Amino acid sequence: MKINKTNAARLLDKEKISYELIPYEVNENDLSAIHVAANLGENIDQVFKTLVLQGDKNGYFVCVIPGDKEVNLKMAAKASGNKNCDMIPMKELLPATGYIRGACSPVGMKKHFPTYIHQSCLNYPYIYVSAGQRGLQIKIDPNELIKVVKAEVCPLFEV
Structure with a gap:
């Protein structure tokens, strides 16, 4: 293919x-990372979702967190x-990001945009993030992802 x-x-x-x-089967009714992880047969803790937020001082920024977690807005x-x-x-998502x-x-x-990735990414040799289209994931070493998007590694939710 x-x-x-x-x-x-x-x-x-x-x-x-x-x-x-890595391709996966898209379900238009369930775009969650949980669905993606199940489809890939991977641990949900390694399938990260990309969230775009807006701060009151610094405008848009990006948080990348495990797919079954909720970002803590205070921590972000x-x-x-x-x-x-x-x-x-x-x-605003498509006009701001192109996605x-x-x-x-x-x-x-x-x-x-300033990018923050949850520190748990460093527990794994690879993680998954969206490749920019539904049905396609990027499997990547988290250290390489951090480098390319200039991400800051930090806590983004209560453990």
Whole structure:
């Protein structure tokens, strides 16, 4: 099966970062990372979702967390240098990032936003993040992902 490269994959190629594109079956009624992990037969703690938030001081920023977790807004605000923050409205996602819900990759957004990744990513030799289209994940060493998106590793939810 021929897998078309996404912008995220092309950007990783350009940076000479090793990764794998892993296809999965899309369920339009369930775009959750939990569905993706089950479909891939992978541990949900290794399938990360990409969330875009807006802070009261610093504007948009990105949080990358395990798929079954909820971002703690206080912790995300603190990490990003904001007093408060919230998820951006769905209608702002595509114009801000170039990605749609269920296919938002931390790699290759329209412009670079400050990115924060949960520290648990370092517990694994590889994690999955969206490749920028529904039905496709990037399997990547978390250290390589951190480097390419210039992410800060920090706590983003209560353990």
